[in-house]
Amino acid sequence: MFRIILIFLFVIFVNMSEGVFAFDIVYPKKDNVTINADKTFFIGNEQICKSLKINGQPVILHQSGGFKHTVHLDYGVNSFVIDNGADKKVYKIVRPAKSVKTAKERKFIHYGSEKIIKTSSQNVPLRSSPVDAGLNRLQHLQKDIELVAIGEYGDFYKVRLGRDDTAWISKSNTQISDSKEFVLGVIKSTSSYEDDDFRYYKFTVDKKVPYVLSESGLNGYNLVLYNMSDELYNFGKYEFNISQKGKNFGYSAYYNDENELIVKIRKYKSSLKGLKIVIDPGHGGSERGAIGCLCDAEKDVNLAIALKLRNKLQKLGAEVLLTRADDKYLGLQERVNFTNENNAQMFVSIHNNALADSQADKEAKGTEVYYFYSQSRYLAKVISKMLSSEIGFNNRGAKGGSFAVIRNSECPAVLIEVGFMIDPDENSKLINSDFQEKIADGIIKGIEKYFKEVDMEIILGK
Numbered sequence: 492m493f494r495i496i497l498i499f500l501f502v503i504f505v506n507m508s509e510g511v512f513a514f515d516i517v518y519p520k521k522d523n524v525t526i527n528a529d530k531t532f533f534i535g536n537e538q539i540c541k542s543l544k545i546n547g548q549p550v551i552l553h554q555s556g557g558f559k560h561t562v563h564l565d566y567g568v569n570s571f572v573i574d575n576g577a578d579k580k581v582y583k584i585v586r587p588a589k590s591v592k593t594a595k596e597r598k599f600i601h602y603g604s605e606k607i608i609k610t611s612s613q614n615v616p617l618r619s620s621p622v623d624a625g626l627n628r629l630q631h632l633q634k635d636i637e638l639v640a641i642g643e644y645g646d647f648y649k650v651r652l653g654r655d656d657t658a659w660i661s662k663s664n665t666q667i668s669d670s671k672e673f674v675l676g677v678i679k680s681t682s683s684y685e686d687d688d689f690r691y692y693k694f695t696v697d698k699k700v701p702y703v704l705s706e707s708g709l710n711g712y713n714l715v716l717y718n719m720s721d722e723l724y725n726f727g728k729y730e731f732n733i734s735q736k737g738k739n740f741g742y743s744a745y746y747n748d749e750n751e752l753i754v755k756i757r758k759y760k761s762s763l764k765g766l767k768i769v770i771d772p773g774h775g776g777s778e779r780g781a782i783g784c785l786c787d788a789e790k791d792v793n794l795a796i797a798l799k800l801r802n803k804l805q806k807l808g809a810e811v812l813l814t815r816a817d818d819k820y821l822g823l824q825e826r827v828n829f830t831n832e833n834n835a836q837m838f839v840s841i842h843n844n845a846l847a848d849s850q851a852d853k854e855a856k857g858t859e860v861y862y863f864y865s866q867s868r869y870l871a872k873v874i875s876k877m878l879s880s881e882i883g884f885n886n887r888g889a890k891g892g893s894f895a896v897i898r899n900s901e902c903p904a905v906l907i908e909v910g911f912m913i914d915p916d917e918n919s920k921l922i923n924s925d926f927q928e929k930i931a932d933g934i935i936k937g938i939e940k941y942f943k944e945v946d947m948e949i950i951l952g953k
């Protein structure tokens with residue numbers, strides 16, 4: 492018996508010497524990092540002593556042991572002593588000195604003689620402002636579409652559309668055209684046809700002109716062809732309205748090999764039963780995503796939720812496809828291609844949230860759902876509402892966001908940030924299997940509400 496106790500004590504001693512008193516710092520990832528912000532946070536867990544101080548300030552510990560503690564950063568080297576009474580670590584964080592901006596001042600240059608340019612790659616964004624960020628994309632254009640540049644600002648050409656409209660296009664996505672003279676377009680014929688999933692509108696134009704296809708209200712679309720003959724079309728624009736039965740449910744426009752512009756409108760599918768839905772667990776493989784207080788990786792939490800969501804949706808009669816069903820790396824374009832090649836009718840990406848250092852003092856709690864096209868706004872709104880109420884998280888609501896996975900899908904597409912991995916309380920719930928079942932239930936309630944409610948509610952903005 493005595494020998495057993497001795498062995499037991501020895502085992503305890505060995506464990507203690509391996510750092511029983513230590514705490515985990517999940518973020519910053521290591522000592523001696525450079526953070527270019529006036530604040531950051533320490534995220535991690537303390538399991539043993541249940542008391543922790545950073546530079547003498549008590550750290551609030553969640554019952555799971557997780558913590559998130561915001562600290563201010565001065566320029567230069569900042570030292571932080573992390574102390575749980577038994578073990579101590581010193582972290583150094585460097586905040587670089589204020590950089591002196593040497594960027595040359597940019598101004599708009601108006602060309603004396605206009606340049607004929609053309610798109611030099613596929614999927615070139617035509618933008619409403621000369622900025623490569625945000626929600627300023629008007630349309631993605633294919634290769635070899637001619638445009639007239641009337642000036643430049645930084646890395647962008649300002650292009651003329653029709654007689655009075657203008658837009659911006661990145662110089663790096665274009666080249667100077669061989670054409671000596673800019674020729675305006677004329678429509679030769681139009682036609683329409685349909686199959687089970689789509690209605691198609693075909694416009695035979697004598698050259699590839701720029702166009703913008705957008706949603707007009709909630710049940711329809713507006714196509715504008717630009718740089719058309721101003722003798723035949725007012726202001727050099729040809730406009731075409733398309734009505735939709737039911738909610739707007741996905742659209743695209745492209746030139747086919749015969750240079751005909753095809754507008755493809757997905758028919759509205761009014762129920763979950765038989766719906767072909769792609770569930771996309773964010774990140775995977777080498778890309779871990781956010782790291783939670785207790786060291787869990789976002790990629791694993793996303794996948795666990797996605798698998799539970801798949802099982803429940805299948806039981807309700809939906810046809811579910813997963814972009815990944817295991818822990819592997821997948822690029823953003825691969826996820827988009829998978830969705831469009833499988834002709835999915837809905838796309839739902841599952842993520843969990845974190846904050847940037849510069850936002851370390853902001854509240855990091857709650858559910859938010861992102862959309863890019865207005866057709867997806869209502870879906871985002873009801874998922875955020877139903878999911879947050881199902882799991883008891885704050886509803887941060889639907890937000891517009893220019894994320895690659897939701898702006899290139901030909902169907903309603905949303906990206907869900909269920910909760911914050913860096914919040915100790917939300918994190919402890921997000922990694923819980925029973926809680927993940929509730930998350931899946933909440934998402935489904937949102938999708939069901941989307942199908943159930945009439946469009947009137949969207950108009951009233953309820």
Ligand SMILES: [Zn+2]
Nearest residue numbers: 773780842843
């Ligand atoms: Zn993520």
